[in-house]
Amino acid sequence: MAAETNRVSIETVHIQTLPPSRSSADRRAEPIPGAAPQDNFENRTADVSQCSVADDNNGEPRYSGFFSPGLASVRRQYFLIIARAVLLISVLIWVSAPVYWGALSNSAKRSKNLEAWFIDRDQSRIGQAIWQAFKNNTLPGPHLNWLSMDPLAMGDDSSVSGLIAEEHAWVAVVIEANTTTTLTNARVNGDKNYDPASAIKMFYSQARNEIATANYIVPITTNLLQFTTSAYATSSAQRYFAQIRGTGDTNDTAVQMIAQAPQTISPAISWSVVNVRPYTAPAAQAVTLVGNIYLCIYAFMITMATATARDLISPHMQFLPMSYALVSMAFHIPFSAKFSEGGGFMLFFCYIYLGMAALGLSMESMITILTPRFAPFFLFILIIYNISPVVLPSELQAPFYRYGDGFPIRNLSQALRTIMFNTKSSLGRNAAVLVAWIIMSCATMTIFTWLIRRREHVRLRRIAEVDSSGSKKDSQEEQK
Template identity: 60%
Template sequence: MLPYWGALASSAKLVGNLDALFIDRDGSRIGQGLTQAVQKYSAPGPNLNWRFIKATNLSDDSDIIRMVLQEQIWVAVVIQPNATFRLATARMNGDHTYDPSTAIKVYYSQARNEIATGNYVVPITTQVLQATTSAYATSTAQRVFAQINSNGQPNSTALQMIANAPQTISPAISWTMVNLRPYQAPAAQAVTLVGNIFLCIFAFMITMANSTARAIVSPHMAFMPYLALRLIVPLLAYFPLSLSYALINLAFDLPINTNRFGQGAGFMIFWVYVYLGMAALGLSIEAMITILTPRFTPFFLFTLILYNVSPVVLPDELQPAIYTYGSGFPIWNL
């Protein structure tokens, strides 16, 4: 059980492995001020690994969205183009339609891992933006009111414009969270973790049943037919089991469709992956029963489940480096 405990123990200390992008598309007072503030920001507790990218390196937000969806980064904070100009214009004209949340967009994918995004990525990003934007709003408000009273007499026109659009002073700038892949299917938790344990147990039951049945005929078989029996029977048995496992997810409206292949092909791809995973787990048990015999194979089942599940309870970035072994195991790939 120690590997499972160890997989969870160090997550808070390893939050710095979660990559976050900060991109300034404004290039003016807001963009430059927030970039410097985030670079200097330091708070007790975990912090993300912030990387500051020049806007010229990414043509538009579609490139950033693609990076998030392809799991190259966990979150991206983008200062929108002309944020400073739009704020200044809204103040000058008293534009009551000005929306402070249009100044910054935050892109992330909750469904990549709801634990990492919910416990670390979103709260830490929100904390950073809250602190830096509040400090910016305070300093810019002081500057605006100093200009209004520069001659000792308040500029009534400027005050009227601020009264028309008070949001240009407080909060002045804010942000919009863009969740590119919401986690809207709680049933997926059953499929991605506990369900894979069920697959392993199903494969174990097939192996034990096959072992008992073939013990009757194996003394009368040559080696090659006997070997074929051990391989073909489990692989055939995995077909209906994996299909039933895939079908039960439809009953709970699990979204297994893909943008590229659609609902039907998405289901078939899902079924194939389940079958391949079950074959990998089941044939490993089939191999070990030769060495351990049916009496001791259940001990191997426990080990197989433990070392398959431990690397997947959290993202790789939040686990010690030793858990990268999981990339070579079936459940990690499932």
């Protein structure tokens, strides 16, 4: 009899202490669909603890397990929350992850999209032999798109350097004038001062994209030059030794000249490298790539912090970009490559401010219709779709990633590279894209706010009509 009384007591406690159903307003504030608000967590914990404990006749507590029949409704709600969260995250993964994976895949196969210039000022045996090797390159691995350029149109070395800095091509290989004649004279005269590296110059801009230059531009060009110069040195030495032996007698004078200047035989010709825009600050990668992810997160944090007080967002968003810029200065990010140190820093700050405003206001706009519980999903999509076009040059990515030209982070990264390394300047276009995002976000925020308010007014009007009709019926029944 005591056991039956105890079982009835437990079931009664279970039934009485189940959490009540929540209103639609509560559900709208949940971080994940179906989850309870944070401020009710302690109450719900207390309710569950009450429904799982009961005193038996001896005063000892009794605990019910997770699969207790009394927790059926709570357990059902728990699994519903988990299922919805897993579904939403799975959709998010398939929407965003393939974009980033695709940005990095097959880049080696697209290396032929990287334009490279071959400029032959020699117009003789060395220049012609090396161009044929470049044009008919059969080396394994990725290749560049080599174009033979008119040496008169390209100008001198300083002109070529400027064209590479302005990003007309990724790399330029220049065969200097009279290279063949200079090598021949050095062999004949035993010129000790002959420098094989003066025959060829390679121009490239590392700061244009340090990943592409390190993985493709420099290795491919270096391997090709190593192969062609070695092959030419071997064939040239064979021809020269055959020439000095003539009728079978060795030309002692020629041999003596070779011994005096052995570099005319090996390596005979070599090259020097000119990095027109060196990537001198390794910490700059934190600003141009990874730091942009942090910038998105900072903008998201300030958006969430001011979700209920949007009129206070302006002073905060001025302080955060300045903090970001000051941190960059502390790690010796160069600001004087194109402008003065002070001017470069202020311009750096202005672009960081525009970038944070563009990202933050876009999240501010979307949070109006998504509500705070779905804001992290939009944040993840915003980061992935902005970062993917930046990790590699557009030439090494599928045409789909050209959309990055109209997105904030690509333009912000280009502007910061110009400020830090004096790369090709597109500051006007970069600022225009960022300002366009700010204007678009403000416009969509206004539209979304109006739509939400209009929907809320319609809902309240319907509730009022239902309440009015119900009160009329009650009054009529009372009169009857």
